[in-house]
Amino acid sequence: MEGDAVLKELLAYVRPYRRILLLGGLLGLIGSVAGLAMPLLAKYVVDAFGSNGSMAGPLLGLTAAVLVGAVVSASGSYLMERTGEGIVLGARRKLVDRMLRLKVADVDRLKPGDLLSRVTGDTTLLRAVLTNGIVESISAVFMLVGAIVMMATMDGVLLLVTLGVIVVVGGLVALIMPRIQRAQAQAQEAVGEMGSVLDRALQAYRTVKASGAEDREIAEVGEVATRARDRGLHVAVWTSLAGVATFMAVQIAFLAVLGVGGARVSSGALEVSSLIAFLLYLFYLVSPIGQLVQGGVQLQQGLAAMQRIKEIEGLPAEPAERTGERIDGGREPVGVTFQDVVFRYGEDRPLVHDGVTFEVPPGGLTALVGPSGAGKSTVFGLIERFYEHQGGTITVGGRDIRDWPLGELRAALGYVEQDAPVLAGTLRENLLFAAHDVTEDELARAIARTRLDDLVSRLPDGLETPVGHRGVLLSGGERQRVAIARALLRRPRLLLLDEATSQLDAVNELRLREVIAEVARETTVLVIAHRLSTVTGADRIVVMEAGGVRAVGTHADLVGEDDLYRELAATQFLVG
Numbered sequence: 001m002e003g004d005a006v007l008k009e010l011l012a013y014v015r016p017y018r019r020i021l022l023l024g025g026l027l028g029l030i031g032s033v034a035g036l037a038m039p040l041l042a043k044y045v046v047d048a049f050g051s052n053g054s055m056a057g058p059l060l061g062l063t064a065a066v067l068v069g070a071v072v073s074a075s076g077s078y079l080m081e082r083t084g085e086g087i088v089l090g091a092r093r094k095l096v097d098r099m100l101r102l103k104v105a106d107v108d109r110l111k112p113g114d115l116l117s118r119v120t121g122d123t124t125l126l127r128a129v130l131t132n133g134i135v136e137s138i139s140a141v142f143m144l145v146g147a148i149v150m151m152a153t154m155d156g157v158l159l160l161v162t163l164g165v166i167v168v169v170g171g172l173v174a175l176i177m178p179r180i181q182r183a184q185a186q187a188q189e190a191v192g193e194m195g196s197v198l199d200r201a202l203q204a205y206r207t208v209k210a211s212g213a214e215d216r217e218i219a220e221v222g223e224v225a226t227r228a229r230d231r232g233l234h235v236a237v238w239t240s241l242a243g244v245a246t247f248m249a250v251q252i253a254f255l256a257v258l259g260v261g262g263a264r265v266s267s268g269a270l271e272v273s274s275l276i277a278f279l280l281y282l283f284y285l286v287s288p289i290g291q292l293v294q295g296g297v298q299l300q301q302g303l304a305a306m307q308r309i310k311e312i313e314g315l316p317a318e319p320a321e322r323t324g325e326r327i328d329g330g331r332e333p334v335g336v337t338f339q340d341v342v343f344r345y346g347e348d349r350p351l352v353h354d355g356v357t358f359e360v361p362p363g364g365l366t367a368l369v370g371p372s373g374a375g376k377s378t379v380f381g382l383i384e385r386f387y388e389h390q391g392g393t394i395t396v397g398g399r400d401i402r403d404w405p406l407g408e409l410r411a412a413l414g415y416v417e418q419d420a421p422v423l424a425g426t427l428r429e430n431l432l433f434a435a436h437d438v439t440e441d442e443l444a445r446a447i448a449r450t451r452l453d454d455l456v457s458r459l460p461d462g463l464e465t466p467v468g469h470r471g472v473l474l475s476g477g478e479r480q481r482v483a484i485a486r487a488l489l490r491r492p493r494l495l496l497l498d499e500a501t502s503q504l505d506a507v508n509e510l511r512l513r514e515v516i517a518e519v520a521r522e523t524t525v526l527v528i529a530h531r532l533s534t535v536t537g538a539d540r541i542v543v544m545e546a547g548g549v550r551a552v553g554t555h556a557d558l559v560g561e562d563d564l565y566r567e568l569a570a571t572q573f574l575v576g
């Protein structure tokens, strides 16, 4: 994104707060003025003391000034902080909204840890620049202009000398600023990278331990953290250089003014008193120039953060339709057809589906089988429109999926992922995840249908028992049934079920088979089958191989007719 565009985006965050920001700045100013009055009032107190006059008035005045000054300054800084928090909240809301609406294909390329750091870290960087940074820079400009006007009334030549020095050093600082932005962006990037590496280790915590990879992972996170430190140091180097340049500007200006001014005094063109006053003003410039440079540094940091935030907000989003509620678009089961479907995950990727054609009529159980990598899970991804197919036609309920409003399409589908289909939270929260408007009766029925009643009665707090991160406190079979119950509560017209590959005990195996058979009586079930018991109970089996459909039939047909199927049945299926 262009620098100007990023700056515009940055300022867009401030616009809603400009009045309150102004008020905060004004209160800060009044607070400082009250501070300025303090020595004067103190003088009155001392005067009153000396002249034996009444001290009550001056003392009261001093107390009032102290109190008012304190309250006004505190209110001003509170308003600033409040605005800052408001800006960060706004930025986070917007970013999270976009993140959860991105297309699956884009999210595949992103790293969760890095995304997290953008929401938590980068948004925080906006705070300083958009509140104190702006207000202080504006007041610094006023002070600067005021001082320059006063200097102009003293001596034009000396002013030119001063401005000359400031312009040269200002140019140097301007050269440094983009470097600060670049270094800051790299520092933030390194922090994001650290998040990704850490996320990877935490996601596969058990594997890390089982592989004895703790030391390696610790070292890797440490390495990225060191890189973040190094890049942070780059920021510090450039920031210090900008500070040094500012300091030098004033010192050089001082020497130059002293030299030129001294010559002018001796030639009678300038009075000594004017030279002294001019020099005093010169030192008065130190603070506003320092503030401006500080504001510039903050601006660069804010721009770097904004760039990273915009990278995500710039990605295309799915339409923001309401998909969280059940849409009553009919309850009867729907069928699915694939007609010559062509799909690849990316331009540079091989075809995953190369003319896939099959038909699943409404109702009943259809099993998808095939060797690993044949494109079975991809079928589900395309039906859910996580990815867009590049050729051919997919219909659900006789209607092209591209003609379905996305929210309605997904509302008609129930989707049970193979891995980690349970989220953190309580069992109840997990069951109601896909449909909040479920009655207790419906919930009880879904629990009974998925044979979860045993589990619920065994858990210490029943439905209110937390299931742990990714449901680690449940067994594999229980997790899968919880996910099925959750999908069923959405009243799907087509259930997409990616069967667990893990070996289940006999009881769980039997329960799962009963559940699937029962659900298939009410709705269409398309299952990626990994168990013999599932395929033998299926109404039809679609055999996929290398991006195409090789055969369709029942278990009995296929065992007789299809070599690949016979081999799969003998070697690949987990025997139930």
Ligand SMILES: Nc1ncnc2c1ncn2[C@@H]1O[C@H](COP(=O)(O)OP(=O)(O)OP(=O)(O)O)[C@@H](O)[C@H]1O
Pocket: 108, 345, 349, 352, 370, 371, 372, 373, 374, 375, 376, 377, 378, 379
């Ligand atoms: N998100 C993705 N991005 C890029 N390529 C992918 C993605 N998901 C799957 N693939 C590739 O697409 C091919 C088909 O994958 P798919 O998951 O559909 O196969 P599958 O038949 O379900 O296999 P399995 O039974 O092992 O799960 C594989 O070669 C895989 O590497």
